[in-house]
Amino acid sequence: EKTKFEFWYGNTGDIGERVQEACKKFNDSQADFEIVCTSQNGYDTTLQNTIAAYRAKKQPAITQIYDAGTLDMMLSKAFVPAKKLMADNGYKIDWDNYFPGIANYYATGSGELLSFPFNSSTAVIYYNMSAFEKAGVTGKPQTWEEVAEAAKKLKAAGYECPMAFNFDTWPLMEQFSAIHDQPIATEGNGYKGLNAELVVNKTKFIDELKFFKKMQDEKLFVVKTKQLGMDIVPAFTSQTCQIMMSSIADHGTVGKTLPEGVKWDVAMLPVFKGTERKKSLVGGASLWVMAGRPEAEYKGAAAFLNFIAQPDMVQWWSTVTGYIPVTKTGFESMKKNGFYDKAPYKGREIAIESLTLTQPTDTTRGIRLGNFTQIRKEVTSALEAIYMQNADIQSSIDQAVERSNQGLRRFEKTYAGEKLN
């Protein structure tokens, strides 16, 4: 009789199906365990459901928690640290093999990994090179100024929507702040204590928003959201819009969806001219092993986590999605066998490059704020106000920051006495 254990994940659509495939590969690979993989229809709902299930003592053995839920998990005491799990079950893992720029997000201050990086990504900018050619844009813009130039040309060439953007704070606020070396919160983006406060209302983030506003007013940047009928990715893949910022994870989908013959490419997120670019933040999600399961399930969990960290699995996963390999050896081997030079995968190395560009610092290591989902939501609402309703930029963000800080204080109080290590 196989030991069954559950794995909840948030990916949907094409990537969701890939996760199922990974599970199947694992189940086929051995005879002792059976992993049951269930999509919870989104990162946020996975966190919700995990919490609800944990409270009800029905948590899965493994759950996929996105970057924003990291601190919530860390303080929960509801998980088994990655290192301990593997050690207990007799797996030897070279923890240093993980890219520090990735691992740091999920590790304690002292560098001990608490969860397993799994589907790691970062944000990049997507360009429709065919459109660029028609509009006479040459090369891939590296700065926002160049993007604006390109947008103008696209516009002049009759493209109604040169660049699409939505109110996802991940590229706009989080990634932007990191690569521009701007803090998001005090206390090293929260790494040093629960008393951190959001500060994005006093950083270049505001300048970025102003820039976007100006672009929007000139009809160069266009808002595309689900509510409006089409989000940015479909806008890009249907060639309605020619530029977008999105996760490298979409690289696979975009390649599949854009019609044959359309030339497109990705680049590191633009910076403002004169900025010394820093590394970007890792995105995506990591796998947490939940506490309170029977011993036998942990064996299976460890086996699964070990399985997907194998180089061939890493390569398969990176191939079928756009996610990046999270270990140095994985990356090296893929690079060596020419993966990144082949047609549909060309450009994906940009993500690794972006992530490893500089050594992690207080501003680029990651974000460790409680209830970060809520903070994202506050800022998103502010962005809606700014770009949909012409609200004042500074005061909207001030308000979002103030509300976020209230949430942070409540979080601090809820976990009064807890220390970050």
Place this chain on the structure above:
Amino acid sequence: MAQIDIRAVRKSYGKTQTLHGVDLIFPTGEFVVILGPSGCGKSTLLRMIAGLEEITAGEIAIGGTVVNKLEPRERGCAMVFQNYALYPHMSVADNIGYALKVSGVPKAERRRRVEETAAIVGLTDYLDRRPAALSGGQRQRVAMGRAMIREPKVFLFDEPLSNLDAKLRVSMRAEIRKLHQRLNATSVFVTHDQVEAMTLADRLVVMNKGRVEQVGQPLDIYHRPASTFVAAFIGSPAMNLIDSRVEGGAVRLGSAVIPLAPAFAGLEGRAVTVGIRPEQVRLAAPGTGLVAIADFVEELGAGRIVHAVMEGQPFAAAIGEEVRVAPGQPIAFDLPAEHLHLFDRETGRRIEIDGEPAQSRAAAATLAPALS
């Protein structure tokens, strides 16, 4: 004040015909009562006059104007409904004054007239109450007040008393009569209660199955019912109706024969129905009279009703004297000949020639046991 002419009026609901051609004239100022059993079309006729029901065929004229196409409000009629149809959310004053309000009478004037009307129907102290807080009789008065205030040419009443208890019914009857004497508008009053009909009507219309059976003064109808239907419908207990046949210029009735006047010679062999009202039957002196088989006696205090069976048909007699009857025993009655009614058994119509009843006056005294 207006005469109502009803000419060949018919009414059908879909395929079923409810009124089969009604011709009536209600002279100005008369109090007309339409009497008939449930479902005979009384309300339908009344509602057609009011304009609440379309006229399928024929014509109705009020005060000389054909009103077939007019809206209810244009006909100058007022109506008192069976359940009064008071507006439950309005005070008595508002109920009474609603028609004036609709027609835009100024408030002060309205108030004055409402008070005037209320005084007539004796509701001055209740003007602020809601109908729910009134007794049955008071509600009835509100309904009348509401009808009166517009000073209509015609008053229509659809069984306005049938929801009241017996005592109240009697006193409201009196009030309606007084009101009519005072206002003198042409009034049409529908009922199925023959006592009401008899006591109220100047002119009585008896209807049956969508047809007019008889029109006339109440006492006239009581004494000379035009058909067995009318005969049985008016009077309580109902008239005894006994089937018989004209044989040898006379009608055989139980143990008696009733000779017919010579004018009726043509009836020989005809199947007839003989009628006599229970209150006109008397107990016969021993050895005389018609014999019936006694059934039981109902004691009413004021008199009693003897139920018997004559010729296999039930026979009732209201008598004053005390009797003891054992069920199944014979009992003899006198049927005064002048109170006998004769009807054609087939058509049910009264048999009378030149206003003379069929049985021979001369023979009345000679009513004697038959030989059989």
Place this chain on the structure above:
Amino acid sequence: MAQIDIRAVRKSYGKTQTLHGVDLIFPTGEFVVILGPSGCGKSTLLRMIAGLEEITAGEIAIGGTVVNKLEPRERGCAMVFQNYALYPHMSVADNIGYALKVSGVPKAERRRRVEETAAIVGLTDYLDRRPAALSGGQRQRVAMGRAMIREPKVFLFDEPLSNLDAKLRVSMRAEIRKLHQRLNATSVFVTHDQVEAMTLADRLVVMNKGRVEQVGQPLDIYHRPASTFVAAFIGSPAMNLIDSRVEGGAVRLGSAVIPLAPAFAGLEGRAVTVGIRPEQVRLAAPGTGLVAIADFVEELGAGRIVHAVMEGQPFAAAIGEEVRVAPGQPIAFDLPAEHLHLFDRETGRRIEIDGEPAQSRAAAATLAPALS
């Protein structure tokens, strides 16, 4: 078949007392009618016999067994409700047979008894119908059949006829009587209709405000009502009741004086009420009789009722002869002394000593215009 003993029975709902101590005996097989105005407690009493209402104080025994604590089904009573309370979702057969079904009578036996019962109440052809598809009278019969089938010791009827129209009421009355003759179970019949009460009862109980006013045979009660309440309640039109006073060994009534028998000397100065039934009043020969002020006449066909005012109080007379009266004119009546009733004005109780009415028989003929 069982006698019902009601001993000092009281009923209170919360603080309000509805029955104030009722003592009655209903002998085996008798048909007892309880008569009284609405709200007097008739139904309450009946329902206490049935076991549907708790007995606050006192005792009820059926066939000698005190039933105070017994469930309705254990008392051997069957009841016919005012609204029949038929089970609307069951066929006539199922309605009638329900009691048997509940008590586990086998299907075949049940079927037989249902058919038997249906035959008695004349419903054989309707056994498969639902109550909604029956006429009022048929529903009434179903209710009776349902009550009969259990062969109860006691039949209880709570105004079973009041939902029927006048004609049907009369014939159902006869049916109930026949049924009683056939089954001979002790029956208690509640009504507020005095005609029903008079015609049905072996024994009549008149109730008022939670108290028994009078018990006796119907005619007895009609002729010698124990109180003004009973006097006014029984008989239609109601007995004329005129307030007066005993002065000089006689009672003054309008323009006449009625001398009292010597035994009543003790009444001198007492306030009394004099009663006479309208049907006992006669028109006086010109120049004689008591004078009243005429109001109007109601023609009933069979006779008429003259409404007048005597001593400021309404006064009715049912007379056979035709009269013409103009409102406001005087009209004279004869009040036969043997039909006069005398009541104490304060207590309302009948004044009678040793069964002798108060007015002097001898004086009856001498009733003469007063001198005043």
Place this chain on the structure above:
Amino acid sequence: MIQRTPFANALTYAIMVIGFLLLIGPFLVVIAGASQTMQQVNAVPFRFVPGDQFLANATAAWTRGDLGHAMINSLIMTLMITFGKVALSACTAFAIVFFRSPLKHLFFWTVFITLMLPLEVRVVPTYAVAADMFTPFRLLIQFFTGIELKIEWNLLNSYAGLTLPLIATATGTFLYRQFFMTLPDELAEAARMDGSGPVRFFFDMLLPLSRTNILALTTIMFVYGWNQYLWPLLMVTDPSYQTVMMKLRMLLPPEDGGTPDWNVTLAGSLLIMLPPVLVVAVLQRWFVRGLVSSEK
């Protein structure tokens, strides 16, 4: 009838047609969109003429949402809720209306209060209870006796969990109560005279007489059960228990691919709407009567 003027009639028809467009129009748009091709459905101006693609779209939606399985789950859940509600409410209403019991008012208010607090405002703790039905008892026992029990009864990812918490409200009870109150007292009395006890009365009289109410409640509860949204969303993590409402989200045009295929989405949502609409259409007559008698 009074006032049959042509003008009034025309106005009446105009109102009824506008009402039709307002209330049924959306269905027509959905039907039109659901039967068009992707190009047609995205075209501006929108064409209200249905196309011939409905089958294709419905099939696509069926697969995308894995509707087959979900439909069965929804049906099971809905029937359980419906049946549970119809049965339990009748029993409770019977206890409240027909007995003279001091607890009657307590029952009444205990049930009445639930009317005002739908699941949405107490969903988190409800979830916790569903996760372990015995928590309250265990806690109580522990509190009073100090014994810690180990039994658990988990309702997550089960039909019981999908239904029981939704049965725990008062709507049905009230419908019955109102109806029972309108029954003449004599009915129960006649039954008592006929020797029937309360239980017999319940089965022989009340239930058959409540047919209309039962059908009305069935309709209401079918709609209510089928349309449950938040609760399944939270309580089901196992795809084998997913209901159609949870699939709505999956039916949305995929976020990662090209022009949105609203035609498929619309066809899918039409499929999801259909069962309760059919139930209401078929049971309409009783439903309406039952609804109305529940008033006040």
Place this chain on the structure above:
Amino acid sequence: MEKRSVFKSTWLPILFAAPQLLLILLFFYWPVTAVLNWAFTLEPPFGGAAEFVGLDNFKEVFNDQLYWHSVMISIIFAICGPLTAIFIGLVLALAVDRELPGSGFFRFLYILPFAVAGPAGGMAFRFILSPERGLAAMLNEIQPDLWNPAKYGSHALAFVIIIFIWKWAGYTFIFLLAGLQSVPRSLIEAAAMDGSGPIRRAIDIQVPLLAPTLFFLLVTMMTEGFVGSDTFGMVHATTRGGPNHATELMVYRIVDEAFQGLNYSGASAQSLVLIGLIMIFTFIQFRFVERRVHYK
């Protein structure tokens, strides 16, 4: 109103009421006590020891501008939606009540939207009223942004209100039609005899007599608007509270706060406030409004 005849038994009513009472205690009262508990503590998302904070959660809620904003739009929603739905239902009922040929057909159709789940309806309306395709796109062709619920908060609020109205207008229609049909015909006829035309009759007689029905609908619809499960579903399936909190109705906010914000305590405090609000609200309606409404 009390029933006269009742069965006497102590244990039977308890037995009959027990199943439902048990469910209600388990899935209603028990969770509600948890809500009470959390409202006065700081409940950590994953559970564990929670600190008692007195009224802090309430203070925080009351000090939050957005909370008051949410209260305000909830009130707007719970007033505009029901009133309009009732109004439309009333107009349609008055029309259908005239019983012209064919009105039965309309009556049959009007109730159907009631059967549609809020979220499913929302999905359809997302297409129908999407600014870039469907019906609304045709509007926006005339002038850009004439209708854009993704952009304008007011449009978004109107958007969810429209779905609410669509779903409930048929339901109110049914009640009002029944109400109209129970107005004695003779009252209308009496008014006609008094000289009152159809519109005047509607205003003077029919609508006032519908007052009890209108009152009943007002209470149920407003409760539905405030806490109805479909209200949550509608928002969740369409605007998700946006843009910029414009459609964050109280009930949506509570669920969102608890599950997205992981702030169970704040959500509980809000739940309690909402519960209190509804109770006060219902109480007021019953105490003061209903008195003016019944005529018997």
